[in-house]
Amino acid sequence: xxxxxxxxxxxxxxxxxxxxxxxxxxxxxxxxxxxxxxxxxxxxxxxxxxxxxxxxxxxxxxxxxxxxxxxxxxxxxxxxxxxxxxxxxxxxxxxxxxxxxxxxxxxxxxxxxxxxxxxxxxxxxxxxxxxxxxxxxxxxxxxxxxxxxxxxxxxxxxxxxxxxxxxxxxxxxxxxxxxxxxxxxxxxxxxxxxxxxxxxxxxxxxxxxxxxxxxxxxxxxxxxxxxxxxxxxxxxxxxxxxxxxxxxxxxxxxxxxxxxxxx
Amino acid sequence: xxxxxxxxxxxxxxxxxxxxxxxxxxxxxxxxxxxxxxxxxxxxxxxxxxxxxxxxxxxxxxxxxxxxxxxxxxxxxxxxxxxxxxxxxxxxxxxxxxxxxxxxxxxxxxxxxxxxxxxxxxxxxxxxxxxxxxxxxxxxxxxxxxxxxxxxxxxxxxxxxxxxxxxxxxxxxxxxxxxxxxxxxxxxxxxxxxxxxxxxxxxxxxxxxxxxxxxxxxxxxxxxxxxxxxxxxxxxxxxxxxxxxxxxxxxxxxxxxxxxxxxxxx
Numbered sequence: 001x002x003x004x005x006x007x008x009x010x011x012x013x014x015x016x017x018x019x020x021x022x023x024x025x026x027x028x029x030x031x032x033x034x035x036x037x038x039x040x041x042x043x044x045x046x047x048x049x050x051x052x053x054x055x056x057x058x059x060x061x062x063x064x065x066x067x068x069x070x071x072x073x074x075x076x077x078x079x080x081x082x083x084x085x086x087x088x089x090x091x092x093x094x095x096x097x098x099x100x101x102x103x104x105x106x107x108x109x110x111x112x113x114x115x116x117x118x119x120x121x122x123x124x125x126x127x128x129x130x131x132x133x134x135x136x137x138x139x140x141x142x143x144x145x146x147x148x149x150x151x152x153x154x155x156x157x158x159x160x161x162x163x164x165x166x167x168x169x170x171x172x173x174x175x176x177x178x179x180x181x182x183x184x185x186x187x188x189x190x191x192x193x194x195x196x197x198x199x200x201x202x203x204x205x206x207x208x209x210x211x212x213x214x215x216x217x218x219x220x221x222x223x224x225x226x227x228x229x230x231x232x233x234x235x236x237x238x239x240x241x242x243x244x245x246x247x248x249x250x251x252x253x254x255x256x257x258x259x260x261x262x263x
Numbered sequence: 264x265x266x267x268x269x270x271x272x273x274x275x276x277x278x279x280x281x282x283x284x285x286x287x288x289x290x291x292x293x294x295x296x297x298x299x300x301x302x303x304x305x306x307x308x309x310x311x312x313x314x315x316x317x318x319x320x321x322x323x324x325x326x327x328x329x330x331x332x333x334x335x336x337x338x339x340x341x342x343x344x345x346x347x348x349x350x351x352x353x354x355x356x357x358x359x360x361x362x363x364x365x366x367x368x369x370x371x372x373x374x375x376x377x378x379x380x381x382x383x384x385x386x387x388x389x390x391x392x393x394x395x396x397x398x399x400x401x402x403x404x405x406x407x408x409x410x411x412x413x414x415x416x417x418x419x420x421x422x423x424x425x426x427x428x429x430x431x432x433x434x435x436x437x438x439x440x441x442x443x444x445x446x447x448x449x450x451x452x453x454x455x456x457x458x459x460x461x462x463x464x465x466x467x468x469x470x471x472x473x474x475x476x477x478x479x480x481x482x483x484x485x486x487x488x489x490x491x492x493x494x495x496x497x498x499x500x501x502x503x504x505x506x507x508x509x510x511x512x513x514x515x516x517x518x519x520x521x522x523x524x525x526x527x528x529x
Contacts, residue, residue, distance in 0.1 A: 173295030
């Protein structure tokens with residue numbers, strides 16, 4: 001662990017260089033919140049609840065989803081692709097570190113920076129500008145744990161896709177496809193409750209719902225109680241471990257085909 | 264040195280044939296990217312579909328009408344994707360200093376710069392947009408008279424210019440701030456709101472999307488002309504001026520940018 005703390009710190013500091021970028025990300029989020037507000041307002045019309053969610057709950061779900069989006073988008077796929085193309089990945093292979101944990105630490109540092117500069121301001125905006133109400137409950141305490149596991153799952157997906165660069169030049173296509181599948185099927189854009197019942201059944205068997213839906217539910221329906229949240233957390237934990245091991249195994253395979261031009 | 268439009272078109276054709284030949288070496292990349300493009304172009308439509316499973320319409324617009332608006336949007340953003348995709352790389356060229364080479368050709372700089380890339384995967388989006396537009400037109404029984412067809416071409420042309428202007432002017436910020444990625448990211452997110460029915464917004468949002476960053480003209484306002492001619496606002500008849508005006512503004516920003524660029528000194 002001690003090996004990786006400086007890596008986390010360094011990537012946290014790198015974030016500071018791009019201070020200018022935060023402003024645009026926050027503006028982007030505010031515009032998104034505004035658009036989502038009007039969109040869902042018009043969808044709800046005079047209805048108080050749709051699919052078991054009130055307007056306040058849906059807007060909280062979607063708005064919070066947009067504020068944690070930056071945390072759960074790790075860019076690990078692009079980073080690995082870049083390092084394979086440039087050949088710089090060889091540097092890590094000669095050091096006594098684990099590349100998967102190294103990549104994870106880099107992303108974790110960047111995530112902490114984004115949390116402080118983008119997610120928290122956006123979440124505050126949600127409460128103070130859009131007057132979203134959060135019901136107190138057990139979910140609020142479980143949310144950070146759930147969010148952390150969501151980050152690990154999202155990282156594993158990005159890492160897996162990045163490893164495909166060992167075999168293919170075409171990272172754009174694979175990465176974009178992954179991105180769309182995750183955002184649409186995970187609840188990042190629209191609460192999963194809105195999907196038709198048959199599709200919902202399938203979605204709950206897939207790992208994507210563990211990325212957005214699980215942590216978002218902890219806040220939107222915080223008062224549901226432990227008997228609802230504990231099974232959800234267990235499923236999330238299962239996916240976290242399974243995907244982490246899967247990406248480690250894939251990494252061990254992929255590294256064997258690596259060829260880097262000399263020089 | 265002045266060249267005629269014909270000469271530019273001929274040049275563009277020659278440059279892009281060579282470019283496509285070179286890209287064809289990466290056939291797998293083309294196929295995989297096209298699949299990625301297919302999914303990413305349909306994502307927002309998928310969201311509309313899910314919403315319309317619960318409520319019968321979106322601010323009064325049925326699913327098929329939304330498909331029409333969305334198809335219009337897909338066609339309108341295609342020229343930006345296909346012809347102006349190199350805009351995304353301005354920040355790299357500015358940072359690395361390779362932007363200098365674009366000053367040394369007897370060609371219009373924007374033409375020369377943008378001609379270096381022709382995004383083949385964008386054609387997937389374009390084709391998909393046309394297919395959906397035809398499908399929705401048949402389902403909605405839209406009567407395509409010659410006048411309407413001319414109006415369609417005119418509004419599409421203007422919508423494409425608005426979209427190009429938004430992205431290119433965001434990319435031009437690289438000349439002043441080097442890393443234009445956050446600005447481009449914002450422009451990209453705004454783009455995704457253009458197929459939303461503008462009637463759901465009010466106040467500052469409606470004003471901004473109509474007059475300041477006119478994404479309403481990328482799909483919604485022009486589509487109204489074909490779907491509900493009676494509800495159309497008279498603003499739409501200014502649409503060609505909005506498109507051309509915004510492009511002229513963008514060209515002015517570009518010129519300012521390239522004139523202020525000083526290289527990296529190496």
